[in-house]
Amino acid sequence: MSDNPFFATSTLVHELPPFAEIREEHYLPAFDQGMALQLDEIAGIVADPEPPTFDNTVVALERSGAMLKRVAAAFENQGDSDTSPGLQELDAEISPRLARHRDAVHLDAGLFARIDALYRRRSELGLDPESLRLLERRHTAFVRAGAELPAADQQRLREINAELAAAATAFRRNLMDDTRARAIVLDGPEQLAGLSADAVAAAAENGRALGRDGSYVLSLKNFSNQTELAQLTDRSLRALLLAASLGRAAEANGPLAIRTAGLRAERAALLGHPSHAAYVVADETAGSVAAVDAMLARLAGPAVANAEREAAELLAAARADGLTSIAAHDWAYYAERVRQSAYQVDAAELRPYLELERVLHDGVFFAAQLVYGVVLQERPELVAYHPDARVFEVFDGDGGSLGLFVGDFFARDSKRGGAWMNELVQQSHLLGKRPVVVNNLNIAKPAPGEPALLTWDEVRTLFHEFGHALHGLFSDVRYPLFAGTEVPRDFVEFPSQVNEMWMVRPEVLANYARHHATGEPLPAELVERMAAAESFGQGFRTVEYLGAAVIDWAWHTLPAGTEVADAEEFEAQALARAGLAVAAVPPRYRTAYFSHVFAGEYSAGYYAYIWSEVLDADTVEWFASNGLGARESGEVFRRELLARGGSRPALDCFRAVVGRDPEIGPLLARRGLA
Known part of the structure; x- marks a missing residue:
């Protein structure tokens, strides 16, 4: 495999992986070689006859595994964004092996002995703050991985971790397969009455892309309430669509979820914690299960009361159609009717003003320049992993190149649902690397030559995910362990949520919200009505979110040995x-x-979105009231928080910006829960 592109550092700009050269058969040999090389590097650290020092142990560990990082980053991104049966088979093989490899590193007794010796005399080493934090975080990671456990318990940990990795892979595959299978296939456009013309055309284009020429296909998004429910006038089709969404992968993934939760609880017990949630939250900003319990309990009652008030409004509108109650598949439809009636805001009316290219360049990128002084320039000669994925170079205010941004915005059959950010290369001064970050969305691809018109929520998602991208791009740390979004799970959503604020700032909104055909700006009175309508539906959105957070929390607060017979019954009881x-x-x-919970990194962590929103809402108020302009405020936020990554405690970064501890009041006001 001398031609394997992973066997050498990429020579492209900022080490962008050479996707034009990468083939599926390159991955397995590169994984094999990458794991072997890192184990050799670890063995070299352990065998060093010199006493352990920060450089020959901790820094050497930071430098290790370069090839493995290259292949793993590219593989993870392609598996999420453009998978294939071959990649899925490889994922099933590689995931347990990677889990065993991580255990081989963290449970290496000789390596931990060196790190532990340094940790015990850390106050004598004269380390600068970032280096001291690296030593402390590395020591914590080894302890949390089981380095201090007896050999028998370590062996059981290895078995659990390998089985969990295999279960996560199976969960992802089951979900992707069933999501495809449950797509709604329709014969003619008349069945899609209520959808805008461009949405109907996108359904036809989706049918063509899926090999069903002449059909109109509604593919399922990863969340429960599908976006089309707000417009479809055919009530039976709405019911069919929601039922398809809610029933996904229940037979295959229900038992997997039970097994996964049980294994996580057993692992937590081995590591001295009463539950997986207790294990997870001990290393997050929340700090304790009790703190998360208290927050969820505080929000649930007011949120449900809000939703009940909204339901009464919806029922009043639905009675005109002869309904006597609001079913789940009716909610979004009548919410849109009420929104139109009460605020004269029609979601379909907004779409012509929200064209993807304009939102991207004159909204998302414009806001980044306004607040942080950065400029993005497309580099069409740089090849990404799929024709729809586009590469942009990011330049700082002084003209220097910060890194690369890859935007992959359209849905396709080979991409998982949802929206997310990946890092192909992490910033590190130690390794001399600039960041390469990816944003993935799932916007319906229009027919050739037609504009991609967005919903308001899709605009919000663009700004949100670019907030994650900025967190990676602005990283300014020495060690890769701290780069960009390497922060606690209940803090990582905070910067991305803050970035959503710019979508409605008058100077930004006026710059991008223009009719795609005429160039006319979004009417001022419609902007005012949108602002008034923002609070409508907060009850629904908060209950919908809290329901998912509670389901995650219930699974992961189970003590080891708890028997669960049926996943659906368990979640019903938890709610x-x-x-x-x-x-x-x-x-x-x-x-x-x-997937966030059972095939991703959010287990016992979905509460993080609203926990982070406390910080977000508070920070938005700081931006509005600190007396500084957007550019000056942006510099503070970038310098004290975005650039710092995990190099200092997360809440210290927040305090350095806002000047105090976070307060929940702004969140309660935003959500209508005060």
Whole structure:
């Protein structure tokens, strides 16, 4: 495999992976070689006859595994963004092996002995703050991985971790397969009455892309309440669409979720914690299970009361159609009717003003320049992993190149649902690397030559995910362990949520919200009505979110040895206990398609979105009231928080910006829960 592109550092700009050269058969040999090389590097650290020093142990560990990082970053991104049966088979093989490899590093007794010796005399080493934090965080990671456990318990940990990795891979594959299978296939456009013309055309284009020429296909998004429910006038089709969404992968993934939760609880017990949630949150900003319990309990009652008030409004509108109750598949449809009636805001009316290229360049990128002084320039000669993925170079205010941004915005059959940010290369002064980050969305691809018109929520998602991208791009740390988004899970969503604020700032909104055909700006009175309508539906959105957070929390607060017979019954009981069993408001994710939790990194961490939103809402108020302009405020936020990554405690970064501890009041006001 001398031609394997992973065997050498990329010579492209900022080490962008050479996707034009990468083939599926390159991955397995590169994984084999990458793992072997890192184990050799670890063995070299352990065998060093010199006493352990920060440089020959901790820094050497930071430098190790370069090839493995290259191949793993590219593979993870392609598996999420443009998978294939071959890649799925490889994922099933590689995931347990990677878990065993991580254990081989963290459970290496000789390596831990060197790190532990340094940790015990850390105050004598004269380390600068970032280096001291690196030593402390590395020591914590080894302890949390089981380095201090007896050999028998370590062996059981290895078995658990390998099985969990295999289960996560199976969960992802089951979900992707069933999501495809449950797409709604329709014969003619008349069945899509209520959808805008461009949405109908996108359904036809989706049918063509899926090999169903002449059909109109509604593919499922990863969350419960599908976006088309707000417009489809055919009630039976709405019911069919929501049922397809809610029933995804239940038979295959329900038992997998039970097994996964049980294994995580067993692992937590081995590591001295009463539950997986307790294990996770001990290393997050929340700090304790009690703190998360208290927040969820505080929000549930007011959120349900809000949703009940909204339901009464919806029912008043639905009675005109002869309905006597609001079902789950009716909520979005009548919410849109009420929004139109009360605020004269029609979601379909907005779409012509929200064309993807304009939103991207004159909204998202414009805001980044306004606030942070950066400029993005497309580099069409740089090849990404799929023709729809586009590469941009990011330049700082002084003209220097910060890194690369890859935007991959359209849905396709080979991409998982949702929206996310990946890092292909992490910034590090130690390794001399600039960041290469990816944003993935799932916007319906229009027919050739037609504009991609967005919903308001899709605009919000663009700004949100670019907030994650900025967190990676602005990273200014020495060690890769701290780069960009390497922060606690219940802090990582905070900067991305803050970035959403710019979508409605008058100078930004006026710059991008223009009619795609005429160039006319979004009418001022419509902007005012949109602002008034923002609070409508907060009850639904909060209950929907809290339902998913409670489901995650219930699974992961189980003590080891708890028997669960049926996943659906378990989640129903959890929602009832929390007071969130609102039949017309299904949780944003149910167990069987909750990839964040059962196939991702958010286990016992989905609460993070609203925990982070406390910081977000507080910071938005700081931006508005600190007396500084957007550019000056942006410099503070970038320097004290975005650039710092995980190099200092997360809440210290928040305090350095806002000047105090976070307060929950702004969140309660935003959500209508004060």
